Amino acid sequence: MSEDNFTAESRPFLLRGVRLKHDLVRKCWVLLAPERFLRLNGISVDILQRCDGSAPLTRIVDELADKYRADRVVVERDVRALLAGLLEKRMLAL
Amino acid sequence: MTNPLPPPSGMLAELTYRCPLSCPYCSNPLEMAGRHAEMSTQEWKRIFSQAAEIGVLHAHLSGGEPASRRDLLELVAHCAQVGLYTNLITSGVGLTKKLFDDLVAAGLDHVQLSIQDAKAESADWIGGYPGGFAKKLEVAQWVAESGLPLTVNAVIHRANISRAAAMVDFAVNLSARRIEIAHAQYYGWALRNRGHLMPTREQSERAYAEVEARRVFYKGRIVIDHVAPDYHAKYPKACMSGWGRLTFNVTPTGKVLPCHAAETIPGLEFWNAREKSLAECWTDSPGFNAYRGTDWMKEPCRSCERKTEDFGGCRCQALALAADPAATDPICSKSPRHHLIGEIAARESSEKVEGFAPRRMAPTKVADEV
Numbered sequence: 001m002s003e004d005n006f007t008a009e010s011r012p013f014l015l016r017g018v019r020l021k022h023d024l025v026r027k028c029w030v031l032l033a034p035e036r037f038l039r040l041n042g043i044s045v046d047i048l049q050r051c052d053g054s055a056p057l058t059r060i061v062d063e064l065a066d067k068y069r070a071d072r073v074v075v076e077r078d079v080r081a082l083l084a085g086l087l088e089k090r091m092l093a094l
Numbered sequence: 095m096t097n098p099l100p101p102p103s104g105m106l107a108e109l110t111y112r113c114p115l116s117c118p119y120c121s122n123p124l125e126m127a128g129r130h131a132e133m134s135t136q137e138w139k140r141i142f143s144q145a146a147e148i149g150v151l152h153a154h155l156s157g158g159e160p161a162s163r164r165d166l167l168e169l170v171a172h173c174a175q176v177g178l179y180t181n182l183i184t185s186g187v188g189l190t191k192k193l194f195d196d197l198v199a200a201g202l203d204h205v206q207l208s209i210q211d212a213k214a215e216s217a218d219w220i221g222g223y224p225g226g227f228a229k230k231l232e233v234a235q236w237v238a239e240s241g242l243p244l245t246v247n248a249v250i251h252r253a254n255i256s257r258a259a260a261m262v263d264f265a266v267n268l269s270a271r272r273i274e275i276a277h278a279q280y281y282g283w284a285l286r287n288r289g290h291l292m293p294t295r296e297q298s299e300r301a302y303a304e305v306e307a308r309r310v311f312y313k314g315r316i317v318i319d320h321v322a323p324d325y326h327a328k329y330p331k332a333c334m335s336g337w338g339r340l341t342f343n344v345t346p347t348g349k350v351l352p353c354h355a356a357e358t359i360p361g362l363e364f365w366n367a368r369e370k371s372l373a374e375c376w377t378d379s380p381g382f383n384a385y386r387g388t389d390w391m392k393e394p395c396r397s398c399e400r401k402t403e404d405f406g407g408c409r410c411q412a413l414a415l416a417a418d419p420a421a422t423d424p425i426c427s428k429s430p431r432h433h434l435i436g437e438i439a440a441r442e443s444s445e446k447v448e449g450f451a452p453r454r455m456a457p458t459k460v461a462d463e464v
């Protein structure tokens with residue numbers, strides 16, 4: 001599966017058994033998954049908090065471009081890269 | 095150690111050594127403490143709470159067979175309550191549908207199910223438990239229906255190596271999200287049974303390539319974690335991702351160890367979570383600090399550019415094969431004893447597969463560990 005699987009209308013969500021946690025010991029957000037955890041930067045947290053299965057990709061990108069006052073094209077590229085990686089690792093679905 | 099010690103991220107809780115199966119490669123020690131020596135529910139709960147406090151993210155509830163503990167549900171519920179990501183590592187045998195549903199409701203996050211082979215008859219023979227294979231299929235279906243992620247775990251050795259890749263297909267059919275294909279590592283019972291388990295170099299290479307090919311084929315459908323065959327490798331594995339670096343084990347009697355086999359190294363002092371806090375056991379126990387980081391290393395590791403990648407390999411293997419736990423793991427082609435590996439692999443892979451030493455509790459020895 002590659003990034004091409006996303007359309008603007010895809011509604012990504014974290015699969016069961018994959019969840020965000022604010023880790024008080026490491027003082028950062030982590031994504032917990034089977035046998036793995038990923039430390040997340042602020043933008044990744046913002047992206048994943050919006051992956052609730054109801055928000056389409058376009059809306060997630062719009063919101064983040066707005067929040068960070070960033071170029072929509074750049075934001076979309078970042079969002080797709082993060083989500084494609086998680087899709088391949090079977091942590092996310094559409 | 096110059097850098098402050100980072101918090102551990104994973105804890106393997108060996109709740110019990112009791113298990114209905116008797117896999118010849120089991121990583122449990124040769125002398126296993128019995129039920130009477132196991133920690134109580136309250137003791138385990140206290141340890142899980144401490145684990146969460148010091149930064150553990152994943153709690154792996156293992157054994158033996160964790161379902162042999164009558165308080166499994168209470169322990170899972172407690173782990174979930176203190177915010178641990180809770181993973182059940184099970185043979186499937188001993189679980190009932192009711193218990194499984196209750197575990198899910200209590201907050202279980204993930205199930206790791208072991209399989210012995212992709213073929214029923216062979217699987218049951220390897221595990222020494224008739225009907226075990228059918229039971230696993232049933233459990234896999236419960237997991238799939240619950241929506242929880244399922245990892246299938248298969249240990250590869252001479253008796254099943256021709257079906258290593260078939261086990262990946264099998265896991266896909268069980269709707270597993272992950273599969274761990276682990277070529278046997280020779281510690282504990284596997285070391286005792288090495289002559290029955292060791293595949294030939296050709297078998298290893300073929301199986302390895304076939305499994306790797308599945309990785310491409312199933313991309314996005316199943317995640318394949320492939321633990322390469324040690325005895326036919328050029329460099330050792332970063333055993334446990336480095337001694338005392340990310341994870342620790344707690345034995346059924348409360349010993350806190352860097353890995354399954356750490357207690358086979360004589361003269362190392364490990365502490366017990368019954369007597370001291372987990373934080374102390376992790377940070378200060380002499381056994382953990384003996385091989386942490388890279389300061390303890392000798393040549394050729396000391397001046398090797400890979401030393402923070404593989405941490406010189408496995409200490410227990412260095413002891414077993416080079417008679418010195420601080421030596422370079424002889425799996426490494428830079429080790430002066432590397433030639434031993436080829437010799438052992440060639441010799442031991444030529445024996446016939448029969449008469450495993452079945453994993454068994456030795457009731458006369460159980461008091462040793464406490």
Ligand code: SF4
Pocket residue numbers: 113114115116117119120121122157158159185208453
């Ligand atoms: S490896 Fe086999 S014998 Fe050992 S605990 Fe697992 S299922 Fe039981």
Ligand code: SF4
Pocket residue numbers: 329330394395396398399400401402404405406407422423426427428429
């Ligand atoms: S010499 Fe030591 S550090 Fe270098 S590759 Fe071999 S085991 Fe690893």
